[in-house]
Amino acid sequence: MEDLSVHLKELEETLLLKRKKDFEQLLADDFLEFGSSGRVFNKQDQLDTFDETGIHQRSWEYVMSDFHMEKLGEGVALVTFRVFDKHNNRHSLRSSIWKLNNGQWQMFFHQGTITNKSPEL
Template identity: 45%
Template sequence: MESLHSLKEHLCMLEERLLKPEIRTSQVELKKLLANEFFEFGSSGRVLYKDQLENGIGTVKMTLSDFEIHPLSDEITLVTYRIFNEVKKQDSLRSSIWKFKDGQWKMYFHQGTPTEF
């Protein structure tokens, strides 16, 4: 297994990729990052599944901060962080579960929870 420091850098880079418009609007790119079983509890309150993302996940202008990893096993890691939505001026707490399978990390679950601070 890679060191915790390099794992943290790698998973943060993957999360930041998911904020980029060219990734969020591309089925090809999303397929590289999201597991077939992927689902999300969105900050909007909606539940989304990978097969519902035919047109991508929409463009956003968000800033990621306070990124941390919480390894659950050698192949599964929970990540937590904060997102600031620059358009809505809204903070949210985020968590994702990443699983290492077939030589690559893929996101299996994501949750966004709006916060007042």
């Protein structure tokens, strides 16, 4: 199970790079997000945040910490972690549900909650 935790952490870190090709591949078609802004997003909403060259419209520099993975069932896992957004000087708690679809792990659900830096998860 440690291998799965390492793999899902790598996928989360890949998404933090904000590349359209990664979002197309790693977000499930029925993806849903409750954003830290309070808005609800689907996969297309996320893809629409990139320009025609695949560059995200906003600039971020993220630092991930306190990553934890819990397998919920066969082919389903929950990950939780913290992110510090250096660009906006903002901390958030993140949670994602990943599902195994046709042999590939894809993010099915994600939620971000803005928070003050607090003790470890």
